[in-house]
Amino acid sequence: MLERFRRDLTMAEAARAPGGARVDHLAVADMIEPGSRVLDVGCGDGELLRLLELRGIDGRGIELSREGVNDSVAKGLAVVQGDADTDLVNYPDDGFDYVVLSQTLQATREPRVVLEHMLRIGRHAVVSFPNFGHWRIRLQILFDGRMPTTANLPETWYDTPNIHFCTIKDFRDLCDVVGAKMEKAVALNPWGSPLRFNAPWWFWNMFGEQGVFLLSRR
Amino acid sequence: MSADDRECMNETPAMARRDVADRLREAEHPQSPFVRFGDERPLALDSGVILSPVQIAYQTYGTLNAARSNAVLICHALTGDQHVANVHPVTGKTGWWETLIGPGKPIDTERYFVICANVLGACMGTTGPASINPATGQVWGLDFPVITIRDMVRAQAMLIDHLGIDTLFAVVGGSMGGMQVLQWAASYPERVFAALPIATATRHSAQNIAFDEVGRQAVMADPEWRKGRYLIEGTNPSRGLAVARMGAHITYLSDAALHRKFGRKFQDRSNPTFSFDADFEVESYLRHQGSTFVERFDANTYLYLTRAMDYFDLAADCDGVVANAFKGTKTRFCVISFTSDWLFPTPDSRAIVHALNAGGARVSFAEVVTDKGHDAFLLDEPELLAIVRGFLDAAAQARGIDAAGG
Numbered sequence: 001m002l003e004r005f006r007r008d009l010t011m012a013e014a015a016r017a018p019g020g021a022r023v024d025h026l027a028v029a030d031m032i033e034p035g036s037r038v039l040d041v042g043c044g045d046g047e048l049l050r051l052l053e054l055r056g057i058d059g060r061g062i063e064l065s066r067e068g069v070n071d072s073v074a075k076g077l078a079v080v081q082g083d084a085d086t087d088l089v090n091y092p093d094d095g096f097d098y099v100v101l102s103q104t105l106q107a108t109r110e111p112r113v114v115l116e117h118m119l120r121i122g123r124h125a126v127v128s129f130p131n132f133g134h135w136r137i138r139l140q141i142l143f144d145g146r147m148p149t150t151a152n153l154p155e156t157w158y159d160t161p162n163i164h165f166c167t168i169k170d171f172r173d174l175c176d177v178v179g180a181k182m183e184k185a186v187a188l189n190p191w192g193s194p195l196r197f198n199a200p201w202w203f204w205n206m207f208g209e210q211g212v213f214l215l216s217r218r
Numbered sequence: 219m220s221a222d223d224r225e226c227m228n229e230t231p232a233m234a235r236r237d238v239a240d241r242l243r244e245a246e247h248p249q250s251p252f253v254r255f256g257d258e259r260p261l262a263l264d265s266g267v268i269l270s271p272v273q274i275a276y277q278t279y280g281t282l283n284a285a286r287s288n289a290v291l292i293c294h295a296l297t298g299d300q301h302v303a304n305v306h307p308v309t310g311k312t313g314w315w316e317t318l319i320g321p322g323k324p325i326d327t328e329r330y331f332v333i334c335a336n337v338l339g340a341c342m343g344t345t346g347p348a349s350i351n352p353a354t355g356q357v358w359g360l361d362f363p364v365i366t367i368r369d370m371v372r373a374q375a376m377l378i379d380h381l382g383i384d385t386l387f388a389v390v391g392g393s394m395g396g397m398q399v400l401q402w403a404a405s406y407p408e409r410v411f412a413a414l415p416i417a418t419a420t421r422h423s424a425q426n427i428a429f430d431e432v433g434r435q436a437v438m439a440d441p442e443w444r445k446g447r448y449l450i451e452g453t454n455p456s457r458g459l460a461v462a463r464m465g466a467h468i469t470y471l472s473d474a475a476l477h478r479k480f481g482r483k484f485q486d487r488s489n490p491t492f493s494f495d496a497d498f499e500v501e502s503y504l505r506h507q508g509s510t511f512v513e514r515f516d517a518n519t520y521l522y523l524t525r526a527m528d529y530f531d532l533a534a535d536c537d538g539v540v541a542n543a544f545k546g547t548k549t550r551f552c553v554i555s556f557t558s559d560w561l562f563p564t565p566d567s568r569a570i571v572h573a574l575n576a577g578g579a580r581v582s583f584a585e586v587v588t589d590k591g592h593d594a595f596l597l598d599e600p601e602l603l604a605i606v607r608g609f610l611d612a613a614a615q616a617r618g619i620d621a622a623g624g
Contacts, residue, residue, distance in 0.1 A: 080553075095576075181437060
């Protein structure tokens with residue numbers, strides 16, 4: 001009974017658009033002007049970078065995992081092996097139009113420092129992350145009494161790389177702390193559809209499974 | 219001790235003279251194409267010396283396309299030469315980078331026009347200390363000017379001009395070859411579309427200069443070296459050069475690779491001999507490396523090329539900031555390092571990447587997991603081959619080179 005409830009709380013699989021692209025990637029890509037220069041921090045296997053290059057965007061990536069990097073480079077993407085927490089300092093001011101942090105914020109050791117570097121290196125920052133305030137996650141903790149796992153966050157607490165979860169509300173606070181201006185914001189439901197644009201923040205924080213934000217320096 | 223070792227250690231004067239004759243022939247009349255630049259095209263060296271004439275020996279593979287856009291320059295390492303993908307005329311061995319270069323290989327000779335030149339200062343047909351000094355009619359020896367990595371690249375640019383190529387599609391090299399790749403990208407950014415520096419650095423470290431110095435001292439301590447005049451006096455400092463090679467060879471491997479290959483195994487015996495014979499397999503292996511090396515390499519060349527590496531420091535030419543060397547470059551880079559390489563460790567490659575990023579360059583960087591040390595760049599490492607292939611394929615697409623090289 002409890003197991004079934006647990007399964008119900010966990011989505012079956014990550015949402016993809018009809019074309020095969022991940023919906024959160026499409027939401028990120030939609031925030032980026034064609035023809036711009038983009039640095040994707042934590043680019044994984046390079047899927048988002050490929051989507052961006054298809055749109056005529058000059059994309060570069062940083063990825064921690066060696067397999068991810070070597071796969072990406074073998075695909076012809078400009079990706080370097082590196083760590084968002086230690087390597088962003090080596091990038092010059094205004095080196096890029098956009099710096100993207102896609103599903104990586106929660107895995108950084110110092111999210112605030114990373115976000116500050118992003119806004120220094122790029123004129124804009126695009127951040128997407130899983131919303132820990134989503135009702136499924138709240139219910140898992142409330143009823144199951146265990147750290148939540150979902151399709152997007154399948155790892156158990158003891159082997160997850162995700163060490164700094166936050167909610168959409170928490171992220172808004174961080175933006176205020178680092179002095180970032182929020183230019184666009186989208187919350188996606190578990191099927192990848194954007195929530196109603198004029199919904200109040202508490203609604204997004206409850207029903208948005210992921211948040212995608214376009215920031216700039218204030 | 220193997221037969222090879224005995225031959226090296228107990229060389230007769232007649233054998234030394236034969237070696238000398240062979241080496242002189244290869245230095246002056248190489249068994250590969252070469253071009254000789256006369257007084258009309260002197261080479262101004264970093265040392266201030268104007269070198270002329272300059273001969274450059276090289277090999278090419280594949281066909282230059284009509285647009286002259288598919289040329290790949292391979293830069294060889296300290297002990298390499300132009301015979302990168304053909305049987306070596308002196309040793310009879312296959313080309314030193316046939317894992318990477320050939321028909322259907324990552325650097326596909328059916329698609330690209332591949333050029334590899336013997337570097338300036340070397341001994342396989344490009345002007346160096348084993349060549350004849352036209353002023354004296356005798357072998358240059360230590361009268362040859364000290365050269366730098368940048369001088370080597372200047373000489374290569376003369377060859378590329380001679381071949382009628384404006385922009386190289388790619389410049390590729392490992393170790394000292396990687397230094398040349400970086401120098402090419404810094405000196406002639408508009409002539410390099412893609413650059414692949416492998417297992418290299420923007421400057422030679424103090425540890426590497428120290429290793430080089432040990433090698434040079436081994437050569438110079440050999441009484442047959444004769445202050446560098448051995449080719450004139452008919453001697454051969456093969457013992458010193460073999461020791462230099464043995465020491466250097468250790469730095470090309472790794473503790474793990476040596477342990478895996480040899481461990482503490484004895485060579486053709488079950489007990490120690492309580493002598494200084496090569497009891498251990500690893501000793502025998504090193505002696506073999508030393509003795510085969512001296513058959514094809516010139517001692518003075520070893521001094522000159524290690525010196526060129528010592529002097530290499532890209533930052534020194536740009537106010538101490540390497541990033542300035544790559545500012546605004548359009549070249550796309552792929553930097554590769556190996557986890558067990560302690561001669562050019564990964565942090566050296568990371569420093570290249572940081573400089574390229576700071577200069578706004580398009581750069582990829584991958585670290586390949588292997589226990590084979592620095593030498594891994596020459597070996598059949600599937601991950602390395604896949605990365606080179608992927609990077610060059612994407613670059614070729616961007617350059618408009620199709621699969622047939624057109």
